[in-house]
Amino acid sequence: MLGAAVWAAAVAQCAPAISCHVPRVCDALSLRRRLPGESTVALTFDDGPHPEGTSTVLSVLARYGARATFFLVGEQVRRYPSLAREIVDAGHSVGLHGQTHRCELRLTPGVLAEDRARGLESIHAATGVRPFILRPPYGAASGPGIAHARSEGMEIVLWSRWGWDWRAAATPESVVHDVTRSGSLEREIVLLHDADHYAAPDSFRATVGALPGILERCAEQGLTAVRL
Secondary structure, three states: OHHHHHHHHHHHHHHHHHHHOOHHHHHHOOOEOEOOOOOEEEEEEEOOOOOOHHHHHHHHHHHHOOOOEEEEOHHHHHHOHHHHHHHHHOOOEEEEOOOOOOOHHHOOHHHHHHHHHHHHHHHHHHHOOOOOEEOOHHHOOOHHHHHHHHHOOOEEEOOOEEOOOOOOOOOHHHHHHHHHOOOOOOOEEEEEEOOOOOOOOOOHHHHHHHHHHHHHHHHHOOOEEOOO
16 A cells, blocks of 8 residues: 555656646646747747846847747846846746756655745846746656646746757757747747756857747748747
């Protein structure tokens, strides 16, 4: 009996983590991975802010008149509070990516709740905004993490397309290809990274190089890049 109970607890903790890779699981758990509105696409950037990556991404978005969403890590917001504020001042939205970039499958419910609370505090102190959306690090949502988010009135947002841009092998061309290869981007939530704090060094440069191509493809498809 004890073994069965331990197994059941482990499944409840870890099973939701596959939702970022398995759309049916994502839908069954009511986690958002696509947009409801037509003729829209959402570009999202994880792991920032970053002094080079975030600033350059903001410049490209401004040039194309696009809006986006940045899932911020609290410890980086504390390092670069003015950049976090710049994101909001430019008209983009911010979400929580944790105070630290730790996989929540390894965290107890209490440690996870404390990490998120500190992350929200860091973002609010820098921007004046309290995010209502969050993305778990690595997209690995745990059962307790989902329950905690809902108890706090927060929505977990995953993605339906990604650029694989955190890898050392990523190039602007590979990122554009990976984001756009499945056809129209309508209603898609795209995962990108404007920072290399938790990825291959300088990987954000592939994202920056790919962004104009992605935005031009969106324009060709008659899509508006919106914030969440």
